[in-house]
Amino acid sequence: MSIDRTIAPPFRVIERIHLPPVETITLKNGLPLHLVNSGEQPVVRLECIFEAGAWYETTPGASYFALKMLSEGTASHTSAEISEAFDRVGAFLELSHTSDRASVVVYCLSRFLPVVLPLVQELIAEATFPDKGWDDLRNITLQNHRVNWEKNAYRATGRFREQLFGSGHPYGRTQTEERITTLEKEKAIEHYRAHICNSRYRILLAGKIGEDEIRAVDTTLGQRVFPDSNSESVHLDFGAVSDSREPVLIDRPDSIQSSIRLGKRLFTRHHPDYFKMLVTNEILGGYFGSRLMKNIREEKGLTYGISSRVNTLWHEGYFMIGTDVKKEFTQQTLDEIRKEIEILQTVPVGKEELQTVKNFMAGEFAGSLNTAFDVADRQKILILEDLPADFFDRYIEQIHATSAQEVMELAQKHLALDSLSEVVVGGK
Amino acid sequence: MLKKLVIICLFCISYCALQAQSSPEDVKTFTLPNGMKFLVLEDHSIPTANMYLFWKVGARNEVHGITGLSHFFEHMMFNGAKTYGPKQFDRVMEASGGSNNAYTTENVTVYTDWFQKDALETIFKLESDRIENLSIDSAMVESERGVVLSERSTGLENSNYRVISELVKATAFQEHPYMFPVIGFESDIKSWTQQDLENYFKTYYSPNNATVVVVGDVTVEQVRQLANQYMAPIPTRGMPPKVRTVEPPQNGERRVVTYKDITTPNILLAYHTPETGHEDYYALDLLNNLLTSGNSSHLVKSLVMDTTLASQGFRFMGDGFDPNLFYIYGIAGDGVSAETLEKAILAQIDALIKNGVDERELQKVKNQKLMEFYRTMQTINGKANSLGTYEVFFGDYRRLYDAPKLYEEVTPDDIKRVAARYFTARNRTVGYLLPEKSE
Numbered sequence: 001m002s003i004d005r006t007i008a009p010p011f012r013v014i015e016r017i018h019l020p021p022v023e024t025i026t027l028k029n030g031l032p033l034h035l036v037n038s039g040e041q042p043v044v045r046l047e048c049i050f051e052a053g054a055w056y057e058t059t060p061g062a063s064y065f066a067l068k069m070l071s072e073g074t075a076s077h078t079s080a081e082i083s084e085a086f087d088r089v090g091a092f093l094e095l096s097h098t099s100d101r102a103s104v105v106v107y108c109l110s111r112f113l114p115v116v117l118p119l120v121q122e123l124i125a126e127a128t129f130p131d132k133g134w135d136d137l138r139n140i141t142l143q144n145h146r147v148n149w150e151k152n153a154y155r156a157t158g159r160f161r162e163q164l165f166g167s168g169h170p171y172g173r174t175q176t177e178e179r180i181t182t183l184e185k186e187k188a189i190e191h192y193r194a195h196i197c198n199s200r201y202r203i204l205l206a207g208k209i210g211e212d213e214i215r216a217v218d219t220t221l222g223q224r225v226f227p228d229s230n231s232e233s234v235h236l237d238f239g240a241v242s243d244s245r246e247p248v249l250i251d252r253p254d255s256i257q258s259s260i261r262l263g264k265r266l267f268t269r270h271h272p273d274y275f276k277m278l279v280t281n282e283i284l285g286g287y288f289g290s291r292l293m294k295n296i297r298e299e300k301g302l303t304y305g306i307s308s309r310v311n312t313l314w315h316e317g318y319f320m321i322g323t324d325v326k327k328e329f330t331q332q333t334l335d336e337i338r339k340e341i342e343i344l345q346t347v348p349v350g351k352e353e354l355q356t357v358k359n360f361m362a363g364e365f366a367g368s369l370n371t372a373f374d375v376a377d378r379q380k381i382l383i384l385e386d387l388p389a390d391f392f393d394r395y396i397e398q399i400h401a402t403s404a405q406e407v408m409e410l411a412q413k414h415l416a417l418d419s420l421s422e423v424v425v426g427g428k
Numbered sequence: 429m430l431k432k433l434v435i436i437c438l439f440c441i442s443y444c445a446l447q448a449q450s451s452p453e454d455v456k457t458f459t460l461p462n463g464m465k466f467l468v469l470e471d472h473s474i475p476t477a478n479m480y481l482f483w484k485v486g487a488r489n490e491v492h493g494i495t496g497l498s499h500f501f502e503h504m505m506f507n508g509a510k511t512y513g514p515k516q517f518d519r520v521m522e523a524s525g526g527s528n529n530a531y532t533t534e535n536v537t538v539y540t541d542w543f544q545k546d547a548l549e550t551i552f553k554l555e556s557d558r559i560e561n562l563s564i565d566s567a568m569v570e571s572e573r574g575v576v577l578s579e580r581s582t583g584l585e586n587s588n589y590r591v592i593s594e595l596v597k598a599t600a601f602q603e604h605p606y607m608f609p610v611i612g613f614e615s616d617i618k619s620w621t622q623q624d625l626e627n628y629f630k631t632y633y634s635p636n637n638a639t640v641v642v643v644g645d646v647t648v649e650q651v652r653q654l655a656n657q658y659m660a661p662i663p664t665r666g667m668p669p670k671v672r673t674v675e676p677p678q679n680g681e682r683r684v685v686t687y688k689d690i691t692t693p694n695i696l697l698a699y700h701t702p703e704t705g706h707e708d709y710y711a712l713d714l715l716n717n718l719l720t721s722g723n724s725s726h727l728v729k730s731l732v733m734d735t736t737l738a739s740q741g742f743r744f745m746g747d748g749f750d751p752n753l754f755y756i757y758g759i760a761g762d763g764v765s766a767e768t769l770e771k772a773i774l775a776q777i778d779a780l781i782k783n784g785v786d787e788r789e790l791q792k793v794k795n796q797k798l799m800e801f802y803r804t805m806q807t808i809n810g811k812a813n814s815l816g817t818y819e820v821f822f823g824d825y826r827r828l829y830d831a832p833k834l835y836e837e838v839t840p841d842d843i844k845r846v847a848a849r850y851f852t853a854r855n856r857t858v859g860y861l862l863p864e865k866s867e
Contacts, residue, residue, distance in 0.1 A: 012473070014525060014544055037807060039805050040449050040450075040473075040806070041449065041802035041803070041805055043799065043802045043803060043806070044801060071723075074495050079723075079733065080723075080724065080729065080733065080734070082843075083722060083723035083724040083729070083733070084724040084792075086722070086724075087721075087723070087724040087725070087759060087792050087796070088724075088788075088791075088792045088795070089724035089792075089795050090792070090793075090794075090795025090796040090797070090799040092722075092799070094507070098569040107799065107803065108799065109795070109798065109799055109802070112795075115587060124815065136733065136736055139739075139761060139762065140732065140736065140739050140761075142762065143692065143736075143739030143759070143762055144739055144740065144760055146692070146762075147588070147690070147691070147692075147739065147740070148765070149691075150690055150691065151584055151585075151586045152585065152586070161651055209635060221737075244805075254689050255585065256585055257578075257581050257582060257585050259723045262758070263668055287522065287527070288518055288522070288527065288528075289515070289518050289522045290518055291595045296517070297575055298515060298571065298575075299571065300571070300574075301570070301572065301573070301574025301578070302523050302570040302574065302578065303577075303578050304575055304578045304579035304582050324578070324582065324586075325578065326586075348505050354521065356519065356523040357522075359522070359523050359524060359525040360522040360525060360527065360543075361783075362522070363476070363524070363525025363526055363527070363542075363543065363544045364524055364525075364527060366473065366474060366525070366544060367476040367542050367544075369474055370473065370474055370476075370807045370808060370809070371806040371807055372806075373806075381487075384758075406445075
């Protein structure tokens with residue numbers, strides 16, 4: 001049978017996705033428990049989310065160490081006993097730290113949730129910060145920092161954020177040897193007491209959940225009474241940010257490659273341009289078929305990969321283009337990136353390309369909601385960033401509503417070439 | 429033009445979660461007359477589906493001069509065929525709301541397509557076009573050669589593990605092609621010829637060398653009909669030649685050293701272990717977890733938590749159609765020498781061989797494995813990759829569903845036995861990656 005391969009079959013573009021709702025219960029002690037109940041496998045993810053990230057710390061590094069010290073020892077158990085207790089039931093403990101928040105996350109088989117919950121409660125309420133654990137954690141952190149510091153990509157991203165926000169800003173701070181070695185334990189303990197131990201937090205439980213699981217959470221995490229005061233976003237002076245747009249070059253003679261970062265401060269998900277900027281970014285460097293990939297990887301073969309991204313944090317956001325190229329191609333790559341931005345600012349994107357990007361973004365979004373944990377991640381954004389419940393329901397609709405004219409205008413408005421900061425680690 | 433190919437209809441969909449776990453009976457299989465085998469699992473939890481194509485070609489099929497070709501085809505398969513020209517594979521797929529990726533190992537090359545359910549036929553058209561009529565355009569080859577060289581440089585520059593593992597592999601294997609890095613040697617990448625590429629494609633991209641897995645919001649009948657329409661007409665090119673070289677038993681420790689601008693030594697130990705599918709596989713995999721999975725595991729506890737001899741440690745057991753390597757990797761702590769770290773790792777291994785593990789500790793890693801299994805099987809991608817992996821490496825996808833039981837049957841004696849059998853000095857290759865200044 002002969003096949004006419006030039007005629008593609010019709011298919012339908014996803015127009016709208018409804019995010020499954022989250023159910024919220026208030027525990028006996030007033031803590032909110034958010035539930036995402038779905039999935040076919042008997043596993044759950046418990047997440048205790050504290051307003052305790054770098055944003056709240058008074059000393060750089062205090063929030064990171066405060067969180068990581070939770071598993072180093074409690075009033076009842078040593079670090080080894082804690083590890084053993086989680087490992088024994090096959091549970092995975094993650095102490096997740098970001099610029100904004102700190103989270104205690106546990107993945108476990110549903111049947112072991114009652115075993116895990118008292119341990120989680122203990123970490124949160126009874127961490128003792130033993131000296132040995134402190135010294136070990138500091139040594140390991142220092143070693144890992146040194147290993148990462150050898151990588152151009154790591155240095156470039158850190159230096160780029162510092163350039164955008166300033167080294168004193170929670171979003172611009174990076175780990176340094178000095179900060180790791182000089183941090184006093186008392187500072188971490190202060191942070192722990194103020195923002196974790198005595199602070200109200202949110203609980204997100206996702207997976208296959210029944211009445212038993214909810215009851216188990218209530219009888220453990222729901223029992224402890226908190227002081228009236230709560231952690232609030234403290235207004236701190238983060239220091240001045242340089243207005244200089246002079247390119248930063250960190251020369252590393254032994255490197256074969258350069259890591260390039262180019263971008264600027266942007267906005268949060270609340271900004272009216274947010275969805276349309278996502279489309280603009282996608283066209284430029286957000287997916288495999290983007291203009292930057294086509295030009296710099298496919299046509300010129302200068303890099304294995306190049307991408308751009310709209311990063312949203314709680315209080316602000318930033319836009320960043322990143323790639324690794326051979327040193328001798330560094331300037332050529334920078335020139336090509338700027339050329340692509342200029343084209344985006346001056347020539348309306350064609351209908352076909354725009355439709356492709358919209359379809360791709362819609363398909364990717366639909367595919368990103370495969371598990372209860374995926375849904376919980378989206379719901380978490382809505383809850384923590386105080387976004388409307390239909391924010392993600394409108395995602396695809398907003399993507400489809402973006403016009404070529406708007407893409408061009410947003411590229412002019414938000415990607416002005418003289419507003420971009422450039423960081424290169426390696427050489428030119 | 430693309431826009432003429434696409435008839436756009438708009439519709440609303442709702443997310444609904446499938447509540448029942450899948451079973452072997454839910455997986456339907458069929459084989460086309462040209463030898464291409466299909467596994468199909470319906471999963472209507474989200475309105476998307478995937479197609480994973482497992483090709484039995486990887487670095488083990490290469491020889492000196494053409495190392496890296498398997499991986500290079502992972503790139504070239506996106507660079508144009510008869511109907512869909514250069515880069516059109518990606519463009520058409522993206523226009524239909526889909527995306528793709530691929531990976532190459534020592535054993536297989538796997539192409540992964542993710543798409544909204546109504547694009548299934550488009551995916552069949554794209555895949556059948558490149559399998560039957562891939563274009564190996566010389567200009568494309570040159571451009572892609574640069575991309576792969578950049579990929580190789582980026583990997584070596586940013587991953588110390590890559591640097592040391594290439595060296596250790598090449599030392600542990602003296603005869604078998606597992607000695608080759610998957611990405612290829614730099615000089616080979618620069619010198620593959622057009623003829624090399626054409627021969628390689630004709631040899632290994634024959635329909636009877638592929639297993640295709642489709643999981644998602646599609647029906648078995650849809651897949652069967654489209655497979656017959658688009659894949660069945662592709663002619664079989666004959667089975668690829670078997671890899672005949674067998675690595676002889678290693679009869680003495682081998683050591684290798686290299687240098688880089690790093691702060692503390694990295695060490696890598698590698699032991700020869702049997703092929704995936706061997707009866708010792710499950711015991712070795714649990715031993716794998718016992719060593720470095722979780723802070724209470726033997727190596728992490730003794731080297732990272734109780735002391736600071738190492739800042740990081742992990743292990744890796746390579747899958748293989750042929751006997752491969754079990755790796756143990758450590759990054760030394762501040763002021764710790766490679767020799768000290770090596771002694772500490774070996775002391776832990778010796779203790780494991782001598783004392784074994786008790787039931788309680790073994791149950792711990794069995795629980796971890798069960799947890800990993802369920803997490804993988806949560807997603808349609810995890811299901812597709814696992815089904816394909818078991819079908820290809822174990823010869824039967826049903827073994828996937830037996831895995832929890834087979835892990836459960838491993839005893840402490842099994843652990844002690846496999847540790848003693850494989851973790852011997854004569855069977856070991858030790859690699860040091862040292863700071864430049866220590867030379």
